[in-house]
Amino acid sequence: MTSPAHRPPPDARVHRQPGDGWVECACGSRHWGLNGAAGLLLWRPGPGGIEVVLQHRALWSHHGGTWGLPGGAVTDGESPRAGAVREAVEEAGLATDAMRLRADRALVHPDWSYTTVLAEAVAPLDPSVTDPESLAVRWVRLDELAGLELLPAFGDALPELRGMLRRLVVVVDAANVVGSRPDGWWADRAGATGRLRDHLATLAREGLPARDIGLPGGSWFPDVVLVTEGAARGVEAVDGVSVVGADGSGDDALVAVVRRLVRDPANDVLVTTADRELVGRVEELGARAAGPHLVRN
DSSP states (O other), X not given: OOOGGGSOOOOOOOOOOTTOSEXXXXXXXXXXXXXXXXEEEEEEEETTEEEEEEEEEOTTSTTTTOEEOSEEEOOTTOOHHHHHHHHHHHHHOOOGGGEEEEEEEEEEOSSOEEEEEEEEEOSOOXXXXXXXXXXXXXXXXXXXXXXSOBOHHHHHHHHHHHTXXXXXXXXXXXXXXXXXXXXXXXXXXXXXXXXHHHHHHHHHHHOEEHHHHTOSSSEEOOEEEEEEOGGGTTOOOBTTEEEEEOSSOHHHHHHHHHHHHTTSTTEEEEEEOOOHHHHHHHHHHTOEEEOGGGTOO
């Protein structure tokens, strides 16, 4: 029998949800979340470098007193992405309209998984303690992490997560991508470009597999810039896809977009085109390149 001095503090959670509970995993460890768990790693560029929102965990909680991510059990029928955002709203008072999802990463055990969802603050956010699961919630500079006692699993994942604190921007050479498939696009260039734009909006929302774009993690949710020219210049932007219409050379307009984007060190710029000369020009600027197949509808 466990002595009173060695019993864990009582669980102070007031509300229980479907999915709450412990999983005895075949890995030999006990994990919280019958449907798995998820947490949100929110970041922003700060005057002293990247800053992230961390939660100082309540003493009664698992690994109480350590610093980790706002997060918790995924509820029944909920995606890990939605669960991470919900938990961050509940535990840190974060506003969903002030953040932009950027990527995710899954740690998979035999009987359980934990998904880290990375998001960028795109408007001012002041995190705060909003439930009993936290002693504190605040912005922390990356160079401060060495002085904090981190939740062990978060500490183990931190080297890879550090490399994911950036935004993927995909710049699409519309004429080249549309022209890479002989499907009659020449009869209606604007219509074909509009269909590509709508497909790109879906990719921005649902994400690109990390393995297809040479990045760590599971999926990345890019900002997309579609560069159009000629008869396709009238195609308008939609949510998730901005459009740049070239007054003259489409290649020159795309290079100008890339030159502007690479000035921001938080941007990882990926250009989709099969034009070898254009690939050389954007790579000289510091961007990467991929073929049309990555984004083709």
